[in-house]
Amino acid sequence: MFSLFYGLWKYLFSKTEFHVLILGIDKAGKTTLLEKLKSVYSNLAGVPPDRIVPTVGLNIGQIGVSNTKFVFWDLGGQPGLRSIWEKYYEEAHAVIFVIDAACPSRFEDSKSALEKVLRHEDLQGAPLLILANKQDLSEALSAEELAEYLDLEKLDERVYMFEAASAFDGMGIKEGVEWLVEVMERSKRTETLRIRAGITGPN
Numbered sequence: 001m002f003s004l005f006y007g008l009w010k011y012l013f014s015k016t017e018f019h020v021l022i023l024g025i026d027k028a029g030k031t032t033l034l035e036k037l038k039s040v041y042s043n044l045a046g047v048p049p050d051r052i053v054p055t056v057g058l059n060i061g062q063i064g065v066s067n068t069k070f071v072f073w074d075l076g077g078q079p080g081l082r083s084i085w086e087k088y089y090e091e092a093h094a095v096i097f098v099i100d101a102a103c104p105s106r107f108e109d110s111k112s113a114l115e116k117v118l119r120h121e122d123l124q125g126a127p128l129l130i131l132a133n134k135q136d137l138s139e140a141l142s143a144e145e146l147a148e149y150l151d152l153e154k155l156d157e158r159v160y161m162f163e164a165a166s167a168f169d170g171m172g173i174k175e176g177v178e179w180l181v182e183v184m185e186r187s188k189r190t191e192t193l194r195i196r197a198g199i200t201g202p203n
């Protein structure tokens, strides 16, 4: 009986917590994005872009969006560090994949890194937000152009969205986060992770 009520209490009153992985190759702008997310949603000034160094370990950021708590995991994208990504897949509700839309010479590297992410079974059903970052630069490809260029396979059954963004001026960030809230709340994967965490529905 106690566990029934405890389960109901937990279900009703615990703030939904979503874990979102920020992935992408090195220099795509992941950490700059994380700092921008923190400053947009928490009124705290994030680390300024000129003080951000390449990520070797893990950066964690938390923000609250209405009744939802986001925990972002930002990992290093240098080739030798990408094997660490998969250690975080199982617990992730969704993925933000950041691409430097102003650097065509690195699109192939981004494409193969993203395809590898999509193939991994531990990320099955995880919604995917692909950010065409650095839109403040005039040479940046639009989200549509980047989608066409990447021509990703294995996207068919995935809930995904391409969004034009700039981690410098904040373009596209709120739209992306709002989209994530909406799709993660309805996602089967969220339900699976909830059950695994012991936060079950009232019946």
Ligand SMILES: Nc1nc2c(ncn2[C@@H]2O[C@H](COP(=O)(O)OP(=O)(O)OP(=O)(O)O)[C@@H](O)[C@H]2O)c(=O)[nH]1
Pocket: 024, 025, 026, 027, 028, 029, 030, 031, 032, 033, 049, 050, 052, 053, 054, 055, 056, 075, 076, 077, 078, 133, 134, 135, 136, 137, 165, 166, 167, 168, 169
């Ligand atoms: N113009 C412009 N530059 C950006 C933007 N976002 C990031 N940068 C720059 O791109 C470079 C790499 O940014 P980081 O945030 O360190 O990239 P990262 O993806 O975290 O890189 P790793 O940690 O090595 O994986 C830095 O010089 C940033 O200032 C953006 O939206 N516009």
Ligand SMILES: [Mg+2]
Pocket: 030, 031, 032, 053, 054, 055, 074, 075, 076, 077
């Ligand atoms: Mg980084």
